[in-house]
Amino acid sequence: xxxKPYAILLAVLMGGLGIHRFYVGQKKKGWWYLAFSWTxxxxxxxxxxxxxxxxxxxxxxxxxxxLGHELSKKFSDDEVLLAASFENEREQKxxxxxxxxxxxxxxxxxxxxxxxxxxYLPRLVYARANAILQDQPWIMNN
Numbered sequence: 350x351x352x353k354p355y356a357i358l359l360a361v362l363m364g365g366l367g368i369h370r371f372y373v374g375q376k377k378k379g380w381w382y383l384a385f386s387w388t389x390x391x392x393x394x395x396x397x398x399x400x401x402x403x404x405x406x407x408x409x410x411x412x413x414x415x416l417g418h419e420l421s422k423k424f425s426d427d428e429v430l431l432a433a434s435f436e437n438e439r440e441q442k443x444x445x446x447x448x449x450x451x452x453x454x455x456x457x458x459x460x461x462x463x464x465x466x467x468x469y470l471p472r473l474v475y476a477r478a479n480a481i482l483q484d485q486p487w488i489m490n491n
Contacts, residue, residue, distance in 0.1 A: 353410045357402045364395020369402075373414040440471040447477050456481050 351373050359369035367382025382391040402410065450456045456478050463470050480487050 351410075351414045353402060353405070353407060356410075356414070357399050360395045360399035360402060364398060365389065365392035367391060367395075369395060369398060436471070440473055443470060443474045444477055447474060447481070450481075453482050 356369050356373055359372050363369065365382070365386050367379035367386070370376070370379035370382055382395070385391055405413075447456060447459065450459055460470075460475075460478055477487060479485075
C-alpha cells in the first residue's frame with residue numbers, strides 16, 4: 350500500500366529520477382523521468398508532483414494509487430465519519446416518522462413491520478417508540 354507522505358518525500362528528494370512514480374505504481378512515467386533525468390526537467394516536474402500529492406486529500410490519493418489495496422487509516426476514518434453522518438440523518442428521519450404516528454397501536458405496528466422486514470432501527474428510535482408505548486415523557490429533544 351502506498352502512503353501519501355512517502356510519495357511526497359520521494360517526489361521532493363528523488364523525483365528527478367522518477368522514484369516517486371515507481372512508488373505509486375506508474376512505472377511507465379517513472380521510466381520517462383529516468384530517461385530524461387539528465388535534463389533536470391523531471392526534477393522540476395517532480396516538485397509540481399509533490400505539490401499535487403500534498404494538495405490531494407487522502408481519499409483521492411487512495412482512490413488513485415491504492416485501488417484494490419486495504420485503504421489507509423485516514424481514508425477509513427473519513428469513511429466512518431461519512432457513515433455516521435448518513436446514519437444520523439437516517440435516525441432523525443425515522444424519529445420524525447415515529448413522532449408522526451398518532452396512536453400507540455400505530456407505533457406498535459410500525460415496530461412490528463420493521464422487525465418483519467428486517468430493518469435496522471437505531472437505539473434512539475426504539476427508545477422513543479418505547480417511551481410512546483409506555484406513556485413516558487421524552488427528554489431527548491434536539
